[in-house]
Amino acid sequence: MEPLLDPCNDRQVTSVEPPPSLPLSDEAMWSDMDVPDWEVVRDHLKKEGKLQKEQVMRLCETVLEITKKEPTLVHMEEPICIVGDIHGQYYDLCHLLEKAGKPKKINYLFLGDYVDRGIFSMEVVILLLSLKINYPEKIVLLRGNHECRNMTQHFTFREEAIRKFDEEVYQTVMDVFDAMPLAAVVSKKYLAVHGGISPDLKKLDSLESINRFTEPPTDGLFCDLLWADPLDDTEALECDYRDNQDRECSYMFGRKPVKKLLEKHDLMSVVRAHQVQIDGYKMHRWDGESSFPYVVTIFSAPNYCDYYSNKAAVLILKDDKISIKQYDQSEHPYFLPDQIDVFSWSLPFLADKVITMLKSLLEHGITDEDMVDEDLESEAVSKVLETAERSKKVGVIKMKVKSVARMHKIFRTLKDENELLLQIKGMAPDGKIPKGLLLEGRPAIRDTFKEFAQAKKLDEVNERYPK
Ligand SMILES: [Mn+2]
Structure with a gap:
């Protein structure tokens, strides 16, 4: 497809290919009648190309028909790649698919949390749905705690879906989420879920009793799985379950x-996602350093929210x-x-400049000598006012200078806020992190461990169940 034209030849960043000029054509997308060419879709989205609404709706409807029929507990076999949270990081998803191998050769089990936080959530959903239609049995998409209306509304996905398409597309994606299975047993050895186990999970059969075709509840088995x-490693030895204070819902x-549970079903480990890890993974070896991990x-x-400096990982089970x-x-x-x-975004910067110019003009209007260039809000203001008072034009000038100073202050603040926004970036999609805290910001010396710990601390509030 033709890239976007650059008639004036003034493209600023020439190393980046211009996006495709048109949405993907049906001929290019549905090469094989009912199956989308997922590689074409992947490359088109990678170049920031768009899809047509009807194409996304068709992807959703087709996948819905497939997942609806899947059991709540899916069984899968090796070789398999198990993938944790993706959170709208489309370019990292593409990278991991390259790295772990073609789905023709290896099965994929995704553990949920495809959307929110990252700004390419719609692209992630589109690619995963395209893959699912191509390999309905080799690719399984489990539901994470973000695959619901409550979370996507509180975070970023709803807004993104509506901005890129519309409300109907958003609702249809939610219907697909409703149908996603909740757990998988891999190679008869591993139990895979997004969050973890539950006091209500005495045996795996109980999973089939869940009505999963709905918004997840705030407690009980369904909720705990997500x-x-x-x-943590010491407390795990002493305690069975306790309230999950970090999430303000479910258990630890x-x-x-x-x-x-593992012994009852002759399983080896629980494989789950849901928590950012500095190395991309964590082995919870509760029987000592050299033991096989329980979880x-x-x-x-990777580098979650463009901020955590963490590595990412996938788990491969093969041979x-x-x-x-x-x-x-x-x-x-x-x-x-x-x-x-x-x-x-740039309006306040422009306004700030204009007002600075206005300020100079006014100052010149009063007197040529004792003018100070800098801040009107401080000494300069009183100096200007004093000078003005001495002259005859007191009233008018005084008012003008005052109102300009006030406008100057307003636009300074707006400008500063926009600059601050850039630093916060994806961290606080809804402004929920106190900006002051973030401004104290990154440690002066780059220290991945410190940065990770700090990001986690600042981001704590976003891991909770939104009230
Ligand atoms: Mn999660």
Whole structure:
């Protein structure tokens, strides 16, 4: 497809290919009648190309028909790549698919949290749906705690879907989320879920009793599968379950209930996602350093929110072996926070300049000598006012200078806020992090561990169940 034209030849960043000029054509997309050419879709989206609404609707409807028929607990076999949270990081998803291998050769189990936070959530959904239609049995998409109306409304996906398409597309994607299975058993050895186990999960059969075709509830088995976390390594040995204070919903679980469930079903580990890890994964070895992990956490969004400096990882099960593949962030196109357009974003800067000019003009109007160039709000103001008072034009000038000073202050603040937004970037999609805290910001010396710890601390509030 022809890239976007550049008639004046004034494209600023020539190293980046211009986006395609038109949405993907049906001929290019549905090469094989009812199956989308997922590689064409992938490359088109990678170049920031658009899809037509009807194409996305058709993807959703086709996948809905497939997932609807899947059991709540899916069974899968090796070789398989298990993928953790992606959170709208489309370019990293493309990278991991390259790295882990073609779905023709290896199965894929995605553990949920495809959307929110990252700004390419719609692209992630489109690519995953295209893959699912191509390989309905080899690719399974489990539901994460973000695959629901409540979370996507609170975070960024709803807005993104409506901006890129419309409300109907958003609602249809939600219907697809409603149909996603909740758990998988892989190679008869691993239980895979997004969050974790539940006090209500005595045996795996109970999963089939869940009515999953709905918005997830705020407690009970369904909720825990999506929200629970493992306890930290020391507490896990002493405690079975305790309230999950970090999430303000569901539980944290320890060794004993995991062990019991695994033994009952002759399984080896619980594989789950849901928590960012500095290395992209964590082995919860609760029987000592060299023991086999009871729980494995996998997180597949590198440099989460463009801020955490974490590595990402996927888990590969192949030839009876378990291995981890790590990867770093891939470059992605730059977007202003909250997807503000450049014009709106830069208005305060322009206004600030105009007012500074106005200020100089006024100052010249009063006297040529004792003018100070800098801030009107401080000494300069009183000086200007004093001078003006001495002259005859007191009233008028005084008012003019005052109102200009006030406008100057307003636009300074707006400008500063926009600059601050750039630093916060994707961290606080809804402004929920105190900006002051973030401004204290990154440690002066680059220290990945410190940065990761700090990002986690600042981002704590976004891991909670939104009230
Ligand atoms: Mn999650």
